[in-house]
Amino acid sequence: MQTIINNLLSSDELQEIRQLLETARWTAGHESAGDHARPGKHNEEMDQSCEAWKTINQRVVNKLYAHPEFHSAALPAKVSAAFVSRCSPGMYYREHVDDPVMGTPGGRYRSDVAVTIFISDAGDYEGGELSIDTALGPIAVKGTAGSAVLYPASSRHQVTEIKSGQRIVCVLWVQSLVRDPAQREILNDLDSARQALRLSAPEAEVTKTVDHAYINLVRMWSEV
Structure with missing residues (x-):
């Protein structure tokens, strides 16, 4: 099941986040990937020690928790911190399945639901579709700025290569009260x-x- 939450972030919140992006530090995205996914991950991720990340993480996690559609679809028990991902032309994330257990020792969680929150608008970049494999074939998601998509973390999925522009999203995972x-x-x-x-x-x-x-x-x- 895929769930779209429209207008999770307001235009004012998006503007604040975009201003914070200008002062953020970025690292190679493959550093956070699991062993099997690392070779196919070519993006940048915001350094989680910088002040910009701390503000963005608090904003998006709080907005998720406040939204009734998120609770209905995900039934959250635990929610991860947000990974802020940036893809520029030539970047991509090849097909993979998310690691089943994530987090650090003492803070482990099972990844039942994956969440992508779109900071860039669909018209800001070419390519960069989130392609999710389903029983009826792959579906391509390219959300409007401020929207979110939820889907089973057990799904094979990929982010296609960026042709132009820049794709910025926040990615989180949820351990659900109901794993199935x-x-x-x-x-x-x-x-x-x-x-x-x-x-x-x-x-x-x-x-x-x-x-x-x-x-x-x-x-x-x-x-x-």
Whole structure:
């Protein structure tokens, strides 16, 4: 399941982040990749010791946690820090699968859901599509500035080569309360239905039934 969250970041927040990019320090992106993905990773990542990164990380993580669609789709137990990635012409990230367990000793998390937040707009660069492999074939995602895409971290995916312009995104991973992506999709659909019923018929018996079913499925499938 892929979920698009539009307007996660406002235009003012995007402007603030873009100003911070001008003072940031950058390192070779392959340094953060797993062994199998490292040879195919050719990008730059913001140095996480610089002040610009600290501000951007706090901003995007807080915005995710505040968004109801993120909670419905990801059911987060843990959320990683943001990796700020920059791709210029000639850069790419070849097809790979994200490492199943990430983080540092004492702060490990399972990567169930991958999140890409677009800082650059789709028209700012040519190429650079996020291509995600699905059962029906690959889908290409090139989001508008401020939007986010969520997808299973178990998916094979790649970022195609940048032809012109510059692609800047924030990338995070989520350990979900529900590790199975098929179960998360069912819960996301059911949550959408119960939210609609709460608005249209808050006291109806069907609303209470759907709410009851959702709550107990989360109880059945969650790992805490």
